[in-house]
Amino acid sequence: MIRLTIINPNTSAAMTEKIGHAARSVAAPDTEIRALCPGPLDGPAAIESHSDEIRAAAAVQALIQDDLARGGSDGYIIACFGDPGLDAARELVDVPVIGVAEAAMHVAMLAGRTFGIVTTLSRTLGRARDIAHRYGADGALVAAYGSGLGVLELEDTRPEAYERILGWCRTVVEEDEADVVVLGCAGMADLCHRLSASLGVPVVDGVAAAVGLASGMARMGVGTSKRDEYAHPPLAPRVRAAETTV
Template sequence: MTAKIAAAAGEVAGPGVEIAAVCPDDGPAAIESHVDEARAAVAVVELVERDVRAGGSDAYVVACFGDPGLDAARELVDVPVIGIAEAAMHLAAISGRSFAIVTTLSRTLGRAQDLLARYGMTDACVWMSGTGIPVLDLEEATGEAFETIARHCREAVAQGADAVVLGCAGMTDLCHRLADRVGVPVVDGVSAAVGLAAAMVRAGVGTSKRDEYAAPPRRPVPVP
């Protein structure tokens, strides 16, 4: 799945942009619960810190729809740090007046609602649905899995959505096929985030260090 995400990122990155797609050594194999997300956030912080020690990157994309560790990662660097849910919602809101979210398990819809509120997108989102497909089953989302996702996308359009946001990075390779099937823009967060990150770098816009995203205080770790 990491390789699939890298391929999607490379398609929109543009000339001169190098994509380094990395997966944590530790943490959950998939993020399908609040416990998974908490563990993934720690892994995101560790990956960014490791990259900074190695010289750093011009921008970072958190390729999970829950945007785990996003705020913490922003504290660590002054370059753009973008979550795919945040990017996809903003792009969909530009693409049409309304959008829907089609994601994996229904238990993740609460987190999606939280992010809609955080990003000021609650009014723009007219429908959400969980397909019941586990994240790891999306590594090869063909046949029945694709048809299930397409059916949910069609229902989203029937509910008044001008665009559909795919609520999992594992769906990134389905975007164009789904758009052809349902007749409205289908937004993949990986592509949206990479495109936005590249644009921010070119424009010289990074992460503000004024207050909340200033570097975290360094305190000694207590010895047990």
């Protein structure tokens, strides 16, 4: 049995539940999913700025340390499109740690030659491009748009929100000629299949992508290299955090 822990670094229990559901729907029979988020005072309500990312990264650190104290998991997934705290998380464990932006970009590169990102606020696009470079995806990334919808507005189920996202996806496919669309927020996980059906191209949700990558690596026995950069940090960090399991 492969046990994956998915950390939603924001404090929304509803979003964490949605993320857990998306993960379970693509998990193999041998894969067990646990989805966590920080307690209401231990993380940002949403992650829409570099300032939010700092709090998110701290929450990821704390939740992984707590999980390690309880015995640890076979892999970790950071379920926020900026992949906050990913490098630091890798220092803490020797199993795979996968960010959902990282996972989505790698899978998008396998599904077509080019992809585009549709995310929440345009102010997060700088971070998206930074990590696209870091993951080797900047050559394949042909467009990135903010929909103008905030992270928490994604819980709005009215057609207007869906239509707005669909509209940006169409731009990505028709004007930027991307083969694949990447959804730039873990809170969009539930829109994936509907968008793909409308657009006629693969639409990649990072949560589902990360489940495949992390469980695949776990089955291979390939985790995080502890050679130098990702060796356990010399100064033991220790931050406690409340947590909400969904």
